[in-house]
Amino acid sequence: MNNVSLGGIPSSYLPEPSSLGGAEGSEGLDFGAVLKNAVQGVDQLNKGAGAQVNNLLQGGGGDMTSVMIAVEKADVSFQLMMQVRNKIVNAYQDIEKMQF
Amino acid sequence: MGIFDMMSISASALSAERQRAEVISANMANAETTHTDSGGPYVRKEVIFGATGGSMFHSVINGLGRFSQAPAGSVQLTQVVDDPTPPVMHYEPGNPDADASGFVAYPAVNPVKEMADLMGSVRAYQLNASAVSAEKQIVQESISILKPS
Amino acid sequence: MATPPTLDALQGYLKVVTERQQMIVSNMANVDTPGYHTKDIDFQTAMRQVMDGNDSVRMEPASMELQGLPERPDGNNVNIDRESLMLSQTQLQFQLGVQLVKREFNNALTAIKEGS
Numbered sequence: 605m606n607n608v609s610l611g612g613i614p615s616s617y618l619p620e621p622s623s624l625g626g627a628e629g630s631e632g633l634d635f636g637a638v639l640k641n642a643v644q645g646v647d648q649l650n651k652g653a654g655a656q657v658n659n660l661l662q663g664g665g666g667d668m669t670s671v672m673i674a675v676e677k678a679d680v681s682f683q684l685m686m687q688v689r690n691k692i693v694n695a696y697q698d699i700e701k702m703q704f
Numbered sequence: 705m706g707i708f709d710m711m712s713i714s715a716s717a718l719s720a721e722r723q724r725a726e727v728i729s730a731n732m733a734n735a736e737t738t739h740t741d742s743g744g745p746y747v748r749k750e751v752i753f754g755a756t757g758g759s760m761f762h763s764v765i766n767g768l769g770r771f772s773q774a775p776a777g778s779v780q781l782t783q784v785v786d787d788p789t790p791p792v793m794h795y796e797p798g799n800p801d802a803d804a805s806g807f808v809a810y811p812a813v814n815p816v817k818e819m820a821d822l823m824g825s826v827r828a829y830q831l832n833a834s835a836v837s838a839e840k841q842i843v844q845e846s847i848s849i850l851k852p853s
Numbered sequence: 854m855a856t857p858p859t860l861d862a863l864q865g866y867l868k869v870v871t872e873r874q875q876m877i878v879s880n881m882a883n884v885d886t887p888g889y890h891t892k893d894i895d896f897q898t899a900m901r902q903v904m905d906g907n908d909s910v911r912m913e914p915a916s917m918e919l920q921g922l923p924e925r926p927d928g929n930n931v932n933i934d935r936e937s938l939m940l941s942q943t944q945l946q947f948q949l950g951v952q953l954v955k956r957e958f959n960n961a962l963t964a965i966k967e968g969s
Contacts, residue, residue: 668707669867669951672849673860676958684965707871710878717882724885753886777879779886828884831933835878838944842874845951849958 642688646681653678707846709775710839716756716778717832723781724751725825728818735813738801746811747786754782787812860957867950869899874943881936888928891919891935 653674660671727749737746757774774780789812797806873894883889895917922930 663708667868667871668843669846669849669871670864672846673864673867673954676849676954677860680958680961680965683962687965710875713875713878713882717884720882721885753883755883755886755889777875777882779882824885827933828881831881831884831937834937835881835940838874838940839878841944842871842947845948849951849954852959 639688639692642685646678646685649674649678649681707839707843710842711836712775713757713777713779714832714835714839716774716780718829718836720753720779720781721825721829721832724753725822725829727751727784728822728825731811731813732815732818732822735811735815735818738799738808738810745791745809746813748789748811748813750785750787751781752783752785753779756780756782860954863950863954863957865900867947867954869894869896870943870946870950872899874940874947877936877939877943880931881933881940884929884931884933884936886929889931890929891922891931893917893919893939 653671656671656674660668731748734746740746755777757776757778791809792812793807794810795806796802796808799808802808873896876892876894880889880891919930922932922935924930
């Protein structure tokens, strides 16, 4: 199991990359694939939460508390992903500035 | 089973208890009614409570869909029945409603008993009203999960 | 030091508490129904069911009839005082659960923001 942890944030908020598409057998991680999976994971959380909210709004006798928790989870995942994105962009810019 | 089911259950109880109070009040108001449109004295009425709603099993299956019936645990007044107790006879020969022997038939209403029933009804109503407050609080607490604390 | 319960465990806890509250509300509604017996949830069993992760079709989630309550002449054994007390208890339990959930999210958000 890949434990992508940033500053000790429990990795449960960063959806696990279920497969590393194309990087099997290579020594390192295919970072692009990791990112793509992470984004898809967050998107999934979002869609799931959205579906639950819809269900709740239409009066399906849903469990309101679970819906709230799902929504918050999706939001937190999203924020985490944004931070990861920022870090990656910064790192890339730092590398760009390097002169050889 | 959701929070809204709970409110529906409590609402059914509030409604039933209120109807019961109405019946009791009618009894008390007519405690001295010796003459009604259908002839004879007022007949005391009683209410019968019954649990309604589907079984818990149905609730789980219907979980994602809409409820077409009351959630399990609801209550309602299944019947309002006449009290079969015979009327109380008082000897009042001067009363226009007196029968041949001078007796007047009064409704078999005991004001003390009716009052006690009414207090029981009020207490049950308050109990279920407090349940509604608790349910509202649950909703608010749930919503607060989304607010930054 | 014990590790704090995870979000899933808390979610399960809140679910069980809500179901218990539903029982109590039903009891209160049926305080005048002849023959009605007080129902409650066996907390331990319910929590175990939830922790094991099987919350698909659960027929009667560890609900049970409470023993030892005196019956009135019409067969009803609902005790108003007990139900009021239990209602307050479940409310507090629910608040506890929600506070812990919020704390979990807050911790995560703080960790995320601190890193920037």
